[in-house]
Amino acid sequence: MKSAKVKIGIILGTLLVGWGVYFQPTPIDSHREEEPAVHKTDVIVNPENLHGSYTVLRIYDGDTLTVNMNGQDESIRFCGIDAPEMDQPGGEESRDYLRALIGSNPVYLGSIKRDRWGRIVSEVFVKTDTGFLxxxxxxxxxxxxxxxxxxxxxxxxxxLYQVAEGEQRQTEITQGIPPWEWRRGAR
Structure with a gap:
């Protein structure tokens, strides 16, 4: 009798464990579209005119961040791109994506210029195993x-900006009002 109860216990235990594994809730992230691999034109092996390694202090939005440069906080505006404003649809998503992309890694800057607001305008790179993204x-x-x-x-x-644009993933940001028009009041 005791061995029959043990066998029933083992069978019930196995069924319950199997039930729990089979009906495990699916994580929300598993429904996301798989992110494309880094394109070969996004990684540059030996970029020319690369300026130092800088610690990122803050990422304001999808095209502006602040770094510590020689003991001074400097605002960096990404050359040639425009990301949504924070009050624009897609603004927070763009900022959060850039934060995840850079993480705690230092950034490297390409050629440096200043805009009329005193910000540094530059291409921004992150070191990878194969070069600089x-x-x-x-x-x-x-x-x-x-x-x-x-x-x-x-x-x-x-x-490379035109190549990237031609292969751009379609999102709310790419389908909406361009940020340069949004700022002019085309909301």
Whole structure:
């Protein structure tokens, strides 16, 4: 009799464990579209005119961050891209994507210029195993920023912005009002 109860206990235990594994709730993240791999044109093996390694202090939105440069906080505006404003649809998603992309990694800056507000305008790179990821074009390709042609032609890797735009993932950001029009009041 005791062995029959043990066998029934084992069978019931196995069924309950199997039931729990089979009906495990699916994590929300598992329904997300798989993220495309980094495109070969987004990684540059030996970028020219690369300026130092800088600690990111703050990421304001999808195209602006603050770094510590020689003991001073400097605002960096990504060359040639425009991400949604924080009050614009997709603004928070763009910022959060850039935060996840950079993480706690230092950034490297390409050619440096200053805009009329005193911000540094530059291409922004993150070191990878195979070279340096040009985050400007990667943000375009992933659909979290737009190629701002008016200014991207002045960037060192201007031709890569057009390539990224041609392969851009379609998102709320790419289908909505461009940020440069949003700022002018086309809300």
């Amino acid at each position: 040009l985050t400007n074009t990667y943000m375009i390709r992933q659909g979290y920023a737009l190629n701002w042609e008016r200014y991207s032609r002045n960037c060192q890797h201007a031709s």
